[in-house]
Amino acid sequence: MLFKLIKRPEPSRAMVFVSPLVALGLTLLSGIVLFQIMGVNPGQALYAFFVEPLTSKYGWGELGVKATPLVLIAVALSIGFRAGVWNIGAEGQLTLGAICGGGIALWLYQVDSIFVLPLMVVCGIAGGMLWAAIPAFLRTRFNANEILTSLMLTYVATLFLSVLVHGPWRDPDGFNFPESRIFSDAATLPLILDGTRLHLGWIFALVVVASAWILMARTIIGFQIKVVGEAPAAGRYAGFSVNKVIWFALMMSGGAAGLAGLVEVSGPIGQLLPSISPGYGFTAIIVAFVGRLHPVGVLLAGLLLALSYLGGESAQISLNLPLAVTGVFQGMLLFFLLACDVLIQYRIVPATAKSIAS
Amino acid sequence: MSPDFSLNSVNSDLLVSFTIDHRRLITLQGEFLIQLDGMTKSFPGVLANDRVNLTIAPGEIHALLGENGAGKSTLVKMIYGILRPDQGQIKWKGNTVEITSPAFARNLGIAMVFQHFSLFDSLTVFENIVLGMDASTDTSKLRSEIEDISTRYGLPLDANRHVYTLSVGERQRIEIIRCLLQHPSLLVMDEPTSVLTPQEVEKLFETLNRLADEGLSILYISHKLDEIKALCHHATILRGGKVVDSVQVETETPSSLAAKMMGESLATSNLEQQGEPGEIRLQVSGLNVLAVDEFSIPLKNITFEVRSGEILGVAGVAGNGQDELLKALSGETLTADSSALQIDGKPCGGKGPNARRMLGMSTIPEERLGHGAVPGMSLVDNGLLTAFQRLEFLTGGFIVRGASELFAQEVVRRFNVKSHGIEAVASSLSGGNLQKFIVGREICQKPELLVVSQPTWGVDAGAAQTIHEALRQLASEGTAVVVISQDLDELMKISDRISAICAGELSQTYPAAGVTIEQIGLMMAGAHSVDEITEKVDAI
């Protein structure tokens, strides 16, 4: 090795902010190399990815639309990650939220009331919570790893949605396409910015960010979460219940993912389809880490990753680049971030020939 | 001239004096086994070793003496190739060597028994020994060799058992056998007796003396003066990373060694025991806790009481249920029978830590980082950890920052905690300062009942002094205190009454003034009461 790591006596506060920026820079550099390899002009490609989507008011609205589910999920996930609860099945909880909330929309198809939407929101959240309650129960009662159980449940949820839209919930007038009816106006989220598709869900996301910030920074619940996540034994010693924290974290993230699912189907999508998310539940994991597991950081990271989705679409249209480039970019960003995070705990010094460790 | 030649010309009565002459002779000729010259090693913020010189002759038991934090472990790690010195050189049998790895050290003939054993819990004794041997070792012959050594040096061991089923003393035997199998010229032992009962210590010393007689050199690291006096020939004394003296043990007294080890600055304390204790604060009767898994010890029928104003000491070798006892007392483990544990007469066995704290109980676990304190959190947050309820740092679920900051400041000031302010994270403090903070955090909450485990483990002398005085002070103000410790000297110094825990069972308690170290030693080894000891002795 050409360098060695020296542990800092105190974690560097500056590096907490610097490291994501370094990671972003390195991702862009690697992007340039990647585009070169693919035979695309890197300048054009980066323009298509990161500038073009934001050249119009509509584009900014789309940024909010894409960021809404990412931020909603990632804020809650980051609270769970701080508690040491690895819910990676947010995609499944999102799906259940969409099913439960969307089910209400289909059930009350002919009801035109201002209570339809609130009921859908409540049911969407409840659906996500229900799905997250399974890993919570299995972890607290049977010690089963929540990473694997929550992920397996994602596949089950997707298949469940598929059963519904292929069968009982299929639109009777839909020429046998596996789609539900289009939701009524009463079951659709109102738009909040003229000339865009930005909807009320964005406000939900901002409210969740603010509440999570207060929860983590100021309340004893947030304190318990941080203690249990970092040192479970110290948490038990202080009298905090690890199981309660696990339940709380999973209910929070399940509920938020359920809300995100509901927001998607009653907002930009407007009906139930076999596939309702381009992997928001997984991308939200990246958002949570890039955002330093801090609500405000998550908000910024959510916007960045939302831009990567928009950029992927725009690059597909203008440069005929495959959509998969987005996933590669997202993965690279997380790799670089994880690598740069070493700077928070360690200083990097050149290794002298004598002191090379094993 | 060969010393062997002269052996034939002296009669056996002179053998003892000859041994000493022999040693002096080779010392004069400069034929040391190992010679350290100007060893220097620094870590961020600390100069752990500053130009340390040390020499050991063949067959010599050499003590490396110093307080915790004096730099003993750093020096040993450099000898064993775990750390590389910044400066300085090592001569082995007269040749300069650069010890680059433990494997290199082993090849030279250096073997080491660690303070924290480098053993693998889920592997068998045999597998553990194989791992310590070079790849070229013939494992088929190894079993008989192990048996050979274990009978020859009085180190009984079953090679097929898994390490997690063994006692600490048995684990140490694995380490020693592992070392002896390599036929080393130098055996390094890092605080080997801190985990043994006094009787086990005696046996160990017999083994070590036999080994030294056969020509093995031993570097014996300790801060226990009576042990060094009993075992070692020569001592090198470290203080603050520097050698303060190098002496023949024979010509020293424990107090002269202590003066050199601690320097002049340390005033001896006067920990006066109080008069009559008050009413019963904590009553434990027939407390049973099942083992959660095969790595833990079940508690069996624990019975004792502590009164206001007294300190009860619980002696015991590590791993005999101390952790489990602390958790049962703190409320981290609940008991089925709630009345088995009563605070001020109220049944509490089924109540968690918070409820017990509200009844005036505080606890301090052995493990500081990760149990008593959250490593990555600030001192303010670590103060909040146990004090938020009793000191009312919350309004409607929200944390009152100002109050918790003031509290952290008070603890830091009263207990002289050295840190970069109250926003410093716990892991950045030295062991002693963090322990002062944790002890201070509990004492500043003015508990009526305090249970503390290993209060001064790995803490420097100054901090230990502060902590002992604080505990005594607390008792004199009427608090009932339980101290669980492996350090018998500490318990004898501060306790009013004393008992011992062995394999999850607690012995009867005795006034500290009325028992001998030997009696406690036997209770640490499983005798339930002094009467039982006398019966045993009579039977023999």
Added chain:
Amino acid sequence: MDILIPTLLTIITAATPLLYAAIGEMITEKAGVLNLGVEGMMLLGAVCGFATVHFTGSATLAILAGFLAGAGLSIIFAVLVLGFQSSQVATGLALTIFGIGLSALLGQNLVGIAYDGLPKLTIPLLYDIPVLGPLLFSHDILVYGSILLVATVAWFLNHTRPGLILRAVGNSHDAAHAIGYHVLRIRFFAILFGGGMAGLAGAYLSLAYSPLWIENMSAGRGWIALALVVFATWRPWRVLIGAYLFGGISILQLHAQALGIGVPSQVMSMLPYIATIAVLVMISRDRNKIRLNAPACIGKPFHPTS
């Protein structure tokens, strides 16, 4: 009997990729490292294996490519986790996300192309044994290889010195370091092996199980492999049993769908995932068993200067 043998044969092909991935992950975990990127490494192995056979026509090269792709991706993981001290859980997740994206990108022009599948190696004479012959002695090389792999790994772990060292490093990296073993070096090779095996598992999917490439074709098998390691309590022969059990479940649900038993096909498709959860619960509820068998250092970072 006419249905039975083909069914059993498909169970073997369904179990083989799980077996490779789970054995590889088991070795990684035995060294004390949890790599959650199995799914990503499998997919990269699948697409690289398929691309190689498509462009060169050589099945041997394709298998090699699958192995190298998985191992190559695992190097990123190893560097981050061992060199940069990053969280194993987060890095493993990143590896999966990256692997899914990269494999989709590489495979964009391979979708819809078919391949005949790996050739079957029929063992003469033995094949003529009734029933057992066709069942056991006419498979592709990777099926034979997978059984050999289990036997080799079992022997390696329990009867060789390097195997003992590997277990020791996973049990206590501090003790291993103190005795003088190169913890990071050993872990690096364990991760590399795990990656290579995951790559082989992926290559098996795209070369033999369903010889074509589609995005995300592993469909959670990487995660099932992770669960299998827990199910097997880190023992190689139990991994084999687990893999065949799961191979069985996924094939039986296909057959049940084909028979049309009146349940939506998607519900039957849920079975392997639900079964995974069920076995995980079954094994994990006995904390003592997990504690005794799981490598004690799993998931914990190791920094050698401390």
